[in-house]
Amino acid sequence: MEILLTIIIILVSTKVFGHLAVMIGQPAVLGKLVIGIVLGPALLSWVNHSEVFQVFADIGVLLLMFLAGLETDTKQLKENWKPSVAVAVIGIIIPFLSAFGVGSMFGFDLNHSVFLGVLFSATSVSITVQVLKEMNVMQTRESTTILGAAVVDDILVVILLAFVMSFMGGDGAADVSIPMVILKKVIFFAVAIGAGIYLVPMLLKLASRFKVTVPVTSAALVICFAFAYFGEMLGMAGIIGTFIAGLFISQTNFKDEIEHSVEPIANALFVPFFYVSVGLSISFAGVFGQLWFLVVCTVVAVLSKLIGGFAGARLTGFDKLSSLSIGSGMVSRGEVALIIGTTGLSSGLLHQDYYTTVIISVILTTLIAPPMLKKFFLQIKENH
Numbered sequence: 001m002e003i004l005l006t007i008i009i010i011l012v013s014t015k016v017f018g019h020l021a022v023m024i025g026q027p028a029v030l031g032k033l034v035i036g037i038v039l040g041p042a043l044l045s046w047v048n049h050s051e052v053f054q055v056f057a058d059i060g061v062l063l064l065m066f067l068a069g070l071e072t073d074t075k076q077l078k079e080n081w082k083p084s085v086a087v088a089v090i091g092i093i094i095p096f097l098s099a100f101g102v103g104s105m106f107g108f109d110l111n112h113s114v115f116l117g118v119l120f121s122a123t124s125v126s127i128t129v130q131v132l133k134e135m136n137v138m139q140t141r142e143s144t145t146i147l148g149a150a151v152v153d154d155i156l157v158v159i160l161l162a163f164v165m166s167f168m169g170g171d172g173a174a175d176v177s178i179p180m181v182i183l184k185k186v187i188f189f190a191v192a193i194g195a196g197i198y199l200v201p202m203l204l205k206l207a208s209r210f211k212v213t214v215p216v217t218s219a220a221l222v223i224c225f226a227f228a229y230f231g232e233m234l235g236m237a238g239i240i241g242t243f244i245a246g247l248f249i250s251q252t253n254f255k256d257e258i259e260h261s262v263e264p265i266a267n268a269l270f271v272p273f274f275y276v277s278v279g280l281s282i283s284f285a286g287v288f289g290q291l292w293f294l295v296v297c298t299v300v301a302v303l304s305k306l307i308g309g310f311a312g313a314r315l316t317g318f319d320k321l322s323s324l325s326i327g328s329g330m331v332s333r334g335e336v337a338l339i340i341g342t343t344g345l346s347s348g349l350l351h352q353d354y355y356t357t358v359i360i361s362v363i364l365t366t367l368i369a370p371p372m373l374k375k376f377f378l379q380i381k382e383n384h
Helices: 002-023 028-039 051-071 074-079 081-105 110-119 126-134 141-167 178-208 215-233 238-249 255-280 288-315 320-329 334-347 352-383
Strands: none
Touching: 002 028, 002 051, 002 255, 028 126, 028 255, 028 352, 051 126, 051 215, 051 238, 051 255, 074 081, 074 141, 081 110, 081 141, 081 288, 081 320, 110 141, 110 334, 110 352, 126 141, 126 255, 126 334, 126 352, 141 178, 141 238, 141 288, 141 320, 141 334, 178 215, 178 238, 215 238, 215 255, 255 334, 255 352, 288 320, 288 352, 320 352, 334 352
16 A cells, blocks of 8 residues: 555645745745655655556646636636736747747757747646645736636647647657647637536536535536546646636635635645656756756746746736736746657657756746745735
8 A cells, every 4th residue: 555655755745845935935835846856756766656646646736726716806817818818929939939949059950949949838827826825816917817828828839739740740740630629629618618607507506405415515526527527638738627617616606615625625635746746757867968958948948938928918018016927927837848748759859868858947947936926926915
């Protein structure tokens, strides 16, 4: 029963290191990410990837984004759709061109440089969400813009990836159809919105009549995972599905009951596995020979997303500080870029020799983002 020992190690270490991070003025999530690196193959090798571990981590990130949807102000989200689109679009163009330039500078051919651009165009706000929740700023205009931009970013990057896979070659590239990728996205949102408006409230009302324990929470989790499953079927990240499920459930009378019952389940058991899983991707083998590439890649990755998000926010009416906070919220590449990296490796569009270094760069953006985010949001709070 090795998984039981793994659960004990992860739950104890993430809480202790999260607390230590807060004690030194950093977000708790930073400590939880760092302990993942310490526990993983890079250092102690106390925790390793297994099928059960990955299932726990996957459930953790799905529940994290579900809770983000529950806590998002939908009115603010509707009002801020223009900034969200601007932040997403400019926040893809600048990182794409910057990473392409890095690839070219280090002698990558056209295909590999383009793929590096796609990889660093991605954004993952699952870590960002936890920082925003810790600071109790999920309802602000800046936060809703970040979350809206993340949804748009995911759609555009998946389409961009499909485009690159189709035209740049690689294993299975001939099977990629751009019109089909776009059609799947349209179908997903059409069905998700229809189900969210009509089916979700009905299912929750029906569940509330059941004479069993926590029927409404169980129904909410079924809806959450069903949206994720449907999204994955149609090529969307599962976290987008659960975020949208949370948004629609937040419009019902059951929002508070569901939030108060799901949050302990998520944060007590599953979410810590997600944090540790990020660190497990790191191995330092062969990296020191590519140290200069790692430094350049990471600096460019952080600055390009920060500048892209900042520019998109400034162009749509945010002040400098709010624009910086939005830009910093888009910096983390997280699990989205890790998935794209694995895809690139298997299709031959990412050099095997550079894979580990690129993955470490992705992890570093995920470690750098939380302190930046906390700094800018604290300044906003002080100014208000």
